[in-house]
Amino acid sequence: MxxxxxxxxxxxxxxxxxxxxxxxxxxxxxxxxxxxxxxxxxNFEVSNAAVAVVDDDRSALSFRLRDAVLPPQFAHVVEMTAAQADAALDAGDTVFVLHVPAGFEADLLRGRPASLLLDVDATAMTQAGNGAAYLQSIIARELAVAAGRDDGISAGGQAVDMVVRARFNPNLxxxxxxxxxxxxxxxxxxxxxxxxxxxxxxxxxxxxxxxxxxxxxxxxxxxxxxxxxxxxxxxxxxxxxxxxxxxxxxxxxxxxxxxxxxxxxxxxxxxxxxxxxxxxxxxxxxxxxxxxxxxxxxxxxxxxxxxxxxxxxxxxxxxxxxxxxxxxxxxxxxxxxxxxxxxxxxxxxxxxxxxxxxxxxxxxxxxxxxxxxxx
Incomplete structure (x- = not known):
């Protein structure tokens, strides 16, 4: 050439x-x-996701869990009845519904088994997966504080402080x-x-x-x-x-x-x-x-x-x-x-x-x- x-x-x-x-x-x-x-x-990150709570406990801990769910990842929490929450999930008006059963705080403080229920609309899989992980982290942190610990992770009786650092994209x-x-x-x-x-x-x-x-x-x-x-x-x-x-x-x-x-x-x-x-x-x-x-x-x-x-x-x-x-x-x-x-x-x-x-x-x-x- x-x-x-x-x-x-x-x-x-x-x-x-x-x-x-x-x-x-x-x-x-x-x-x-x-x-x-x-x-x-x-965008794939969780932003302004709708969260509802069905609070049958009406305790200080249940109100604390509700107040810990904050923007910008989540919209302001809306309290609903169980029937309203099911209808909201069916209509696509909410993505996450947190059910707090009656006696939850009392069971937790007495050391008895206690459970929470989180319903997730997994139509949008990425938002559902990431949002559920965020909510689990928030709930675990608040429950650890309520139980008298400073962190939610323990191993062999020794507290473990895990530091996560996101490189190249720190804000994800x-x-x-x-x-x-x-x-x-x-x-x-x-x-x-x-x-x-x-x-x-x-x-x-x-x-x-x-x-x-x-x-x-x-x-x-x-x-x-x-x-x-x-x-x-x-x-x-x-x-x-x-x-x-x-x-x-x-x-x-x-x-x-x-x-x-x-x-x-x-x-x-x-x-x-x-x-x-x-x-x-x-x-x-x-x-x-x-x-x-x-x-x-x-x-x-x-x-x-x-x-x-x-x-x-x-x-x-x-x-x-x-x-x-x-x-x-x-x-x-x-x-x-x-x-x-x-x-x-x-x-x-x-x-x-x-x-x-x-x-x-x-x-x-x-x-x-x-x-x-x-x-």
């Missing part, structure tokens, strides 16, 4: 992209408002996770779409035939499309991290943006080549869209950006090692969340390079065959 030809073809790609208002608006939307909407709208805010991961997912989506759309656009406008009569090779044409569209995506993602993630949302980026940019450039080798490969199979833009949707959804959902890779079946974890998105997500999380350096992330970069070389070779072979058929 001749660098001069690739550079000139790359400039042509950039001009064609700039002349397409739909793709320009898609890039702007994807790396601005879409990041903000997903980061602030899809889902906004911090969602914002960065949405940028990474959008990098995957737009890289495939832009590269493939560039080839489809050439075919639909008839300009691919003009390229075939020029002294350029298929490898140079493909390298120009990958380089130009990949450059746009990398620059847009860096600006999104600086302006939207750090500036607007206030999410700290701990690692080196230069190292992230290097990994993103390496990632473009595989995902943009994948877009061109899909474009050689499709004959029109609608067909290309139908091919892209399942590929992008599968790559994003199973890459570890939405759910932990470790929670998937073993065979699926092994299968997803062939996806470049899996390694790029692990690389981005290590660099942007935990501030990892090159000494830690080089295996991920090596995997990206290997997978990218394979996909590029397959896409180039398919692209050459398509060019020959069109010629």
């Amino acid at each position: 001749r660098a001069a030809n690739v550079a000139r073809l790359g400039l042509k790609e950039l001009r064609s992209l700039a002349a397409d208002p739909v793709l320009v608006l898609l890039i702007l939307y994807t790396f601005t408002y879409a990041i903000y909407a997903v980061a602030t709208g899809a 805010s889902s906004v911090w996770f969602n914002a960065v991961m949405q940028v990474i997912n959008n990098v995957t989506m737009l890289s495939v779409i832009l590269a493939g759309a560039a080839l489809i656009r050439e075919r639909e406008h008839g300009t691919i035939e003009h390229l075939l009569v020029m002294p350029v090779t298929p490898a140079e044409i493909m390298a120009a499309k990958i380089g130009a569209n990949g450059l746009v995506i990398v620059v847009a993602s860096l600006l999104s991290l600086l302006v939207m993630v750090q500036g607007v949302l206030g999410v700290p980026v701990r690692g080196s943006l230069l190292l992230y940019a290097g990994g993103a450039v390496l990632y473009q080798l595989s995902v943009t080549a994948l877009g061109i490969l899909l474009a050689t199979i499709a004959r029109s833009m609608p067909q290309f869209g139908l091919l892209v949707i399942p590929v992008i959804v599968t790559m994003n959902l199973l890459s570890g950006s939405s759910t932990p890779l470790e929670s998937m079946p073993d065979w699926l974890q092994w299968l997803m090692q062939a996806s470049p998105a899996t390694h790029f997500v692990a690389f981005s999380q290590a660099v942007l969340y935990r501030g990892a350096g090159l000494a830690i992330v080089w295996p991920m970069l090596a995997a990206l390079a290997l997978i990218g070389a394979v996909i590029f070779a397959v896409a180039l072979a398919r692209f050459r065959r398509t060019v020959v058929e069109m010629g």
Whole structure:
């Protein structure tokens, strides 16, 4: 390949992209408002959850338990009868119902077995699980204080003071996770779409035939499309991290943006080549869209950006090692969340390079065959 030809073809790609208002608006939307909407709208922590209490004890301890449930995790506790609480759960008006039986405080103070009942609406599983854990912790703390202990944990008669420290996200805010991961997912989506759309656009406008009569090779044409569209995506993602993630949302980026940019450039080798490969199979833009949707959804959902890779079946974890998105997500999380350096992330970069070389070779072979058929 001749660098001069690739550079000139790359400039042509950039001009064609700039002349397409739909793709320009898609890039702007994807790396601005879409990041903000997903980061602030899809929260997984417990916030303002409705709690009701059925207090048959009417004791000082039952009132103390009620007063310990506070915002912002929970809304103000509402007292109900048992029938009202059942109706509220059925209607979805409350998520948690705490039942305090009659004689609860007396049984506890006399050392007799005492029990509490917590009903949970598990329709929203994440909120139900986290909220139930918070409520259990609150109740255990208050019962320990009522029983005359300063803590709720004991072992062998000796008090144990366990200190929990949350690293990298001390407030356990889902906004911090969602914002960065949405940028990474959008990098995957737009890289495939832009590269493939560039080839489809050439075919639909008839300009691919003009390229075939020029002294350029298929490898140079493909390298120009990958380089130009990949450059746009990398620059847009860096600006999104600086302006939207750090500036607007206030999410700290701990690692080196230069190292992230290097990994993103390496990632473009595989995902943009994948877009061109899909474009050689499709004959029109609608067909290309139908091919892209399942590929992008599968790559994003199973890459570890939405759910932990470790929670998937073993065979699926092994299968997803062939996806470049899996390694790029692990690389981005290590660099942007935990501030990892090159000494830690080089295996991920090596995997990206290997997978990218394979996909590029397959896409180039398919692209050459398509060019020959069109010629």
